[in-house]
Amino acid sequence: MSLFRIEGLVKRFGGLLATDHVNLTVDAGEIHALIGPNGAGKTTLVNLISGLLKADAGRIWLGDHDITPLKDHQRVGAGLSRCFQVTRVFAKETVHDNLMLAVQAHAGSSLRFMAPRANESELVSKAEALAERVGLTSERHRIAGTLPHGAQRALDVALALAARPKLLLLDEPMAGMGPDESARMVALIESLRSEMAILLIEHDMDAVFRLATRLTVLVQGKVLMTGTADEVRGHPDVQAVYLGTEAEGHS
Numbered sequence: 001m002s003l004f005r006i007e008g009l010v011k012r013f014g015g016l017l018a019t020d021h022v023n024l025t026v027d028a029g030e031i032h033a034l035i036g037p038n039g040a041g042k043t044t045l046v047n048l049i050s051g052l053l054k055a056d057a058g059r060i061w062l063g064d065h066d067i068t069p070l071k072d073h074q075r076v077g078a079g080l081s082r083c084f085q086v087t088r089v090f091a092k093e094t095v096h097d098n099l100m101l102a103v104q105a106h107a108g109s110s111l112r113f114m115a116p117r118a119n120e121s122e123l124v125s126k127a128e129a130l131a132e133r134v135g136l137t138s139e140r141h142r143i144a145g146t147l148p149h150g151a152q153r154a155l156d157v158a159l160a161l162a163a164r165p166k167l168l169l170l171d172e173p174m175a176g177m178g179p180d181e182s183a184r185m186v187a188l189i190e191s192l193r194s195e196m197a198i199l200l201i202e203h204d205m206d207a208v209f210r211l212a213t214r215l216t217v218l219v220q221g222k223v224l225m226t227g228t229a230d231e232v233r234g235h236p237d238v239q240a241v242y243l244g245t246e247a248e249g250h251s
Protein backbone atom coordinates (compact mmCIF):
# COMPACT_ATOMS: atom_id res chain seq x y z
CA MET A 1 0.00 0.00 0.00
CA SER A 2 1.25 3.50 -0.80
CA LEU A 3 2.16 5.78 2.07
CA PHE A 4 -0.02 8.54 0.62
CA ARG A 5 -2.93 8.29 -1.79
CA ILE A 6 -5.32 10.72 -3.47
CA GLU A 7 -8.43 9.30 -5.11
CA GLY A 8 -10.70 11.18 -7.50
CA LEU A 9 -10.01 14.60 -6.00
CA VAL A 10 -12.15 17.42 -7.41
CA LYS A 11 -12.09 21.18 -6.76
CA ARG A 12 -14.24 23.71 -8.59
CA PHE A 13 -13.92 27.48 -8.49
CA GLY A 14 -17.25 28.57 -9.95
CA GLY A 15 -17.30 27.08 -13.43
CA LEU A 16 -13.57 26.27 -13.43
CA LEU A 17 -12.52 22.69 -12.70
CA ALA A 18 -9.16 23.48 -11.02
CA THR A 19 -8.67 19.88 -9.81
CA ASP A 20 -10.21 17.38 -12.20
CA HIS A 21 -10.56 13.89 -10.64
CA VAL A 22 -6.90 13.65 -9.65
CA ASN A 23 -5.40 10.32 -8.55
CA LEU A 24 -1.87 10.27 -7.18
CA THR A 25 0.23 8.05 -4.90
CA VAL A 26 3.47 8.69 -3.05
CA ASP A 27 5.41 5.68 -1.76
CA ALA A 28 7.64 5.55 1.32
CA GLY A 29 11.12 6.83 0.50
CA GLU A 30 9.87 8.52 -2.66
CA ILE A 31 10.37 12.09 -3.81
CA HIS A 32 7.37 12.67 -6.05
CA ALA A 33 7.42 15.87 -8.09
CA LEU A 34 4.30 17.66 -9.24
CA ILE A 35 4.93 19.73 -12.34
CA GLY A 36 2.85 21.58 -14.89
CA PRO A 37 2.51 24.96 -16.57
CA ASN A 38 1.22 28.07 -14.77
CA GLY A 39 -2.39 27.67 -13.80
CA ALA A 40 -2.29 23.84 -14.09
CA GLY A 41 -3.64 23.49 -10.56
CA LYS A 42 -0.52 22.60 -8.55
CA THR A 43 -1.10 25.11 -5.75
CA THR A 44 -4.79 24.18 -5.58
CA LEU A 45 -3.85 20.50 -5.23
CA VAL A 46 -1.30 21.25 -2.50
CA ASN A 47 -3.88 23.35 -0.65
CA LEU A 48 -6.37 20.48 -0.89
CA ILE A 49 -3.77 18.05 0.44
CA SER A 50 -2.69 20.24 3.35
CA GLY A 51 -6.31 21.07 4.21
CA LEU A 52 -6.29 24.81 3.43
CA LEU A 53 -8.96 24.09 0.81
CA LYS A 54 -11.85 21.65 1.05
CA ALA A 55 -12.32 19.26 -1.87
CA ASP A 56 -15.70 19.01 -3.62
CA ALA A 57 -15.20 15.26 -4.10
CA GLY A 58 -12.57 12.58 -3.61
CA ARG A 59 -10.55 11.18 -0.73
CA ILE A 60 -7.04 11.64 0.69
CA TRP A 61 -5.32 8.82 2.57
CA LEU A 62 -2.20 8.78 4.71
CA GLY A 63 -1.45 5.08 5.11
CA ASP A 64 -4.81 3.54 6.04
CA HIS A 65 -6.01 6.78 7.67
CA ASP A 66 -8.63 8.74 5.68
CA ILE A 67 -7.53 12.32 6.38
CA THR A 68 -10.13 13.96 4.10
CA PRO A 69 -12.33 15.16 6.97
CA LEU A 70 -9.39 16.54 8.99
CA LYS A 71 -8.58 20.23 9.36
CA ASP A 72 -5.11 21.46 8.36
CA HIS A 73 -3.57 21.30 11.87
CA GLN A 74 -5.09 17.84 12.41
CA ARG A 75 -3.41 16.70 9.18
CA VAL A 76 -0.06 17.90 10.58
CA GLY A 77 -0.77 15.76 13.64
CA ALA A 78 -1.55 12.80 11.38
CA GLY A 79 1.91 13.10 9.77
CA LEU A 80 1.59 15.59 6.94
CA SER A 81 3.82 18.68 7.12
CA ARG A 82 4.07 21.51 4.68
CA CYS A 83 6.69 24.10 3.72
CA PHE A 84 5.27 27.27 2.28
CA GLN A 85 6.15 29.41 -0.72
CA VAL A 86 5.78 32.22 1.79
CA THR A 87 7.69 31.12 4.85
CA ARG A 88 6.14 31.07 8.31
CA VAL A 89 9.41 31.85 10.08
CA PHE A 90 9.11 34.34 12.98
CA ALA A 91 11.40 37.01 11.56
CA LYS A 92 12.13 38.81 14.83
CA GLU A 93 13.05 35.67 16.79
CA THR A 94 16.36 33.82 16.68
CA VAL A 95 16.76 30.62 14.69
CA HIS A 96 16.97 28.74 17.98
CA ASP A 97 13.76 30.29 19.37
CA ASN A 98 11.90 29.54 16.14
CA LEU A 99 12.97 25.92 16.44
CA MET A 100 12.13 25.78 20.17
CA LEU A 101 8.59 27.00 19.44
CA ALA A 102 8.14 24.40 16.70
CA VAL A 103 9.55 21.58 18.82
CA GLN A 104 7.36 22.61 21.74
CA ALA A 105 4.27 22.72 19.56
CA HIS A 106 4.83 19.12 18.48
CA ALA A 107 6.26 17.76 21.73
CA GLY A 108 3.16 15.73 22.52
CA SER A 109 2.16 14.20 25.82
CA SER A 110 5.46 12.47 26.66
CA LEU A 111 7.23 15.76 27.44
CA ARG A 112 4.30 17.29 29.29
CA PHE A 113 4.75 14.82 32.13
CA MET A 114 8.50 15.32 32.53
CA ALA A 115 10.08 17.57 35.17
CA PRO A 116 10.34 21.13 33.78
CA ARG A 117 14.15 21.17 33.64
CA ALA A 118 14.41 17.78 31.92
CA ASN A 119 11.66 18.91 29.60
CA GLU A 120 13.57 22.11 28.72
CA SER A 121 16.84 20.31 28.04
CA GLU A 122 15.05 17.74 25.88
CA LEU A 123 13.48 20.56 23.85
CA VAL A 124 16.83 22.35 23.50
CA SER A 125 18.55 19.23 22.24
CA LYS A 126 15.74 18.60 19.73
CA ALA A 127 15.98 22.22 18.50
CA GLU A 128 19.76 21.88 18.16
CA ALA A 129 19.42 18.61 16.28
CA LEU A 130 17.01 20.28 13.84
CA ALA A 131 19.40 23.22 13.30
CA GLU A 132 22.17 20.77 12.52
CA ARG A 133 19.89 18.70 10.27
CA VAL A 134 19.37 21.71 7.94
CA GLY A 135 22.88 23.17 8.24
CA LEU A 136 22.04 26.13 10.50
CA THR A 137 24.09 25.28 13.60
CA SER A 138 26.42 28.24 13.19
CA GLU A 139 23.45 30.60 12.62
CA ARG A 140 21.54 29.39 15.69
CA HIS A 141 21.66 32.69 17.55
CA ARG A 142 20.96 34.97 14.62
CA ILE A 143 17.65 36.77 14.23
CA ALA A 144 15.82 34.72 11.61
CA GLY A 145 14.75 37.74 9.56
CA THR A 146 18.39 38.74 9.00
CA LEU A 147 19.36 35.41 7.45
CA PRO A 148 19.91 35.11 3.70
CA HIS A 149 16.86 33.86 1.78
CA GLY A 150 18.24 30.32 1.36
CA ALA A 151 18.89 29.96 5.08
CA GLN A 152 15.36 31.17 5.87
CA ARG A 153 13.97 28.50 3.57
CA ALA A 154 16.18 25.91 5.29
CA LEU A 155 14.74 27.10 8.63
CA ASP A 156 11.24 26.72 7.21
CA VAL A 157 12.08 23.10 6.31
CA ALA A 158 13.37 22.56 9.87
CA LEU A 159 10.08 23.93 11.27
CA ALA A 160 8.18 21.42 9.13
CA LEU A 161 10.52 18.62 10.27
CA ALA A 162 9.74 19.41 13.92
CA ALA A 163 6.36 17.71 13.36
CA ARG A 164 8.22 14.51 12.33
CA PRO A 165 6.14 14.10 9.16
CA LYS A 166 5.55 10.91 7.23
CA LEU A 167 4.90 13.05 4.16
CA LEU A 168 6.55 16.43 3.60
CA LEU A 169 4.95 18.84 1.14
CA LEU A 170 7.48 21.22 -0.38
CA ASP A 171 5.93 24.11 -2.30
CA GLU A 172 8.56 25.68 -4.56
CA PRO A 173 11.45 25.35 -2.09
CA MET A 174 13.93 26.72 -4.64
CA ALA A 175 11.89 29.83 -5.51
CA GLY A 176 13.96 33.01 -5.53
CA MET A 177 17.25 31.21 -4.93
CA GLY A 178 20.57 31.63 -6.67
CA PRO A 179 22.48 28.57 -7.92
CA ASP A 180 24.47 28.03 -4.68
CA GLU A 181 21.40 28.25 -2.47
CA SER A 182 19.49 25.94 -4.83
CA ALA A 183 22.29 23.38 -4.76
CA ARG A 184 22.23 23.44 -0.96
CA MET A 185 18.45 23.00 -0.89
CA VAL A 186 18.69 20.09 -3.36
CA ALA A 187 21.25 18.42 -1.07
CA LEU A 188 19.02 19.00 1.96
CA ILE A 189 15.95 17.50 0.22
CA GLU A 190 18.04 14.56 -0.99
CA SER A 191 19.18 13.94 2.59
CA LEU A 192 15.56 13.68 3.79
CA ARG A 193 14.62 10.98 1.29
CA SER A 194 15.40 8.03 3.56
CA GLU A 195 13.33 9.43 6.43
CA MET A 196 10.06 10.51 4.84
CA ALA A 197 8.12 10.65 1.59
CA ILE A 198 8.22 14.02 -0.17
CA LEU A 199 5.80 15.69 -2.58
CA LEU A 200 7.72 18.43 -4.36
CA ILE A 201 6.22 21.27 -6.37
CA GLU A 202 9.03 23.05 -8.15
CA HIS A 203 9.59 25.06 -11.33
CA ASP A 204 13.37 24.44 -11.36
CA MET A 205 13.39 21.49 -13.73
CA ASP A 206 17.09 20.65 -13.17
CA ALA A 207 16.35 20.22 -9.48
CA VAL A 208 13.17 18.25 -10.21
CA PHE A 209 14.89 15.83 -12.58
CA ARG A 210 17.77 15.39 -10.13
CA LEU A 211 15.57 14.65 -7.12
CA ALA A 212 12.35 13.01 -8.26
CA THR A 213 11.77 9.27 -8.16
CA ARG A 214 8.56 9.85 -10.12
CA LEU A 215 6.84 12.89 -11.56
CA THR A 216 3.19 13.70 -12.09
CA VAL A 217 2.41 16.18 -14.84
CA LEU A 218 -0.69 18.26 -14.24
CA VAL A 219 -2.37 20.14 -17.09
CA GLN A 220 -5.64 22.08 -16.70
CA GLY A 221 -6.36 20.35 -13.42
CA LYS A 222 -5.92 16.83 -14.86
CA VAL A 223 -3.09 14.33 -14.51
CA LEU A 224 -1.51 14.09 -17.97
CA MET A 225 0.88 11.34 -16.87
CA THR A 226 2.89 9.93 -13.98
CA GLY A 227 6.30 8.38 -14.63
CA THR A 228 10.03 8.44 -14.08
CA ALA A 229 12.12 11.41 -15.22
CA ASP A 230 13.02 9.59 -18.45
CA GLU A 231 9.41 8.63 -19.16
CA VAL A 232 8.24 12.20 -18.58
CA ARG A 233 11.05 13.73 -20.65
CA GLY A 234 10.36 11.32 -23.50
CA HIS A 235 6.58 11.75 -23.55
CA PRO A 236 5.55 13.77 -26.63
CA ASP A 237 2.49 15.35 -24.93
CA VAL A 238 4.64 16.57 -22.05
CA GLN A 239 7.11 18.14 -24.41
CA ALA A 240 4.32 19.88 -26.25
CA VAL A 241 2.31 20.98 -23.25
CA TYR A 242 4.83 21.55 -20.54
CA LEU A 243 8.43 21.64 -21.68
CA GLY A 244 7.35 23.71 -24.66
CA THR A 245 5.96 26.28 -22.26
CA GLU A 246 9.19 26.08 -20.27
CA ALA A 247 11.24 26.92 -23.35
CA GLU A 248 9.09 30.02 -23.83
CA GLY A 249 10.23 31.50 -20.56
CA HIS A 250 8.13 29.81 -17.90
CA SER A 251 9.57 30.94 -14.58
Ligand SMILES: Nc1ncnc2c1ncn2[C@@H]1O[C@H](COP(=O)(O)OP(=O)(O)OP(=O)(O)O)[C@@H](O)[C@H]1O
Nearest residue numbers: 013014016018036037038039040041042043044045
Ligand atom coordinates in the same frame (compact mmCIF):
# COMPACT_ATOMS: atom_id res chain seq x y z
N1 LIG B 1 -9.34 30.95 -5.06
C1 LIG B 1 -9.52 30.83 -6.36
N2 LIG B 1 -10.64 31.29 -6.96
C2 LIG B 1 -10.85 31.16 -8.28
N3 LIG B 1 -9.98 30.58 -9.12
C3 LIG B 1 -8.83 30.11 -8.62
C4 LIG B 1 -8.53 30.21 -7.21
N4 LIG B 1 -7.32 29.64 -6.99
C5 LIG B 1 -6.87 29.22 -8.19
N5 LIG B 1 -7.77 29.49 -9.17
C6 LIG B 1 -7.66 29.14 -10.59
O1 LIG B 1 -7.44 27.73 -10.63
C7 LIG B 1 -6.51 27.39 -11.66
C8 LIG B 1 -5.33 26.65 -11.04
O2 LIG B 1 -4.54 27.58 -10.29
P1 LIG B 1 -3.29 27.16 -9.41
O3 LIG B 1 -2.79 28.36 -8.72
O4 LIG B 1 -3.64 25.97 -8.59
O5 LIG B 1 -2.25 26.70 -10.53
P2 LIG B 1 -0.68 26.45 -10.41
O6 LIG B 1 -0.39 25.23 -11.23
O7 LIG B 1 -0.29 26.41 -8.99
O8 LIG B 1 -0.06 27.72 -11.11
P3 LIG B 1 1.35 28.45 -10.82
O9 LIG B 1 2.39 27.57 -11.43
O10 LIG B 1 1.17 29.73 -11.58
O11 LIG B 1 1.49 28.65 -9.35
C9 LIG B 1 -6.11 28.69 -12.33
O12 LIG B 1 -6.93 28.86 -13.47
C10 LIG B 1 -6.45 29.74 -11.28
O13 LIG B 1 -6.77 30.99 -11.88
